[in-house]
Amino acid sequence: MKKWIIFIVIFVVVILGLLIKVYFTSVGPVKAAEKKAFAQANEEISLKEVEDFHIYNGLETVNVLEGKSTKGEKIIVWIPEKSKKVFVKKAKDGLSKEEAIQKLLQEKKPKKIISVRLGMEKNIPLWEIYYRSKNNLINYYYVHFETGEWLKKIENL
Structure with missing residues (x-):
């Protein structure tokens, strides 16, 4: 019996x-991408801390950092993987x-919102909202980060 327990x-x-x-x-590759994005962002603006990091996969891959500057302002940094150009916006803007x-x-009646995250396509910062409709189909809704205008929809997948 002891042998079985051991x-x-x-x-x-x-x-x-x-x-x-x-x-x-x-988790290793994501942590490495976060470290690299943080270093690139620090070349443009001094980041005090990173509150959130994610990788957006749209037309191209974009690393997105949300954090605070050394002045205490909430900022968002987008770094497209191909161009490596750093886009910085204050969250309040x-x-x-x-x-x-x-x-x-205002426009749709989602059954369940699955995720809301920042991204960028064609150098336009945006919010990607991933949700399920009443008939349980997958939908994506893209809103311009600065103006709040609808950019595109992908519906009924």
Whole structure:
């Protein structure tokens, strides 16, 4: 009986170790991209801290940093992977996440909003809203970050 318990404990520890290794291996490239984006952003503007980082995959891949400058202002930095040009905007100069959602709600009646995130296409900063419609189909709604104008929709996928 003791042999079985020891075998089960060793098996669980090995499986747990493998899962942890897979997790850290999969997170590694994102952390490296964040570090590189932070360094590029710091060349343009002094960042005090990064509150959020994500990779937007639209027409091209764009790294997006949300954080605070050394002056304490909330800023957003977009870095397209191909051009490496750094776009910096103060958060107050554009729509907030909640305001972007309100733009969607004025026009559509989503069943569930799945994600709202910043992105950039053709050097235009935007909010991408990913949601499910009443008939459970996937939809994307793109809102211009600065003006709040609708840019494009992808519906009923």
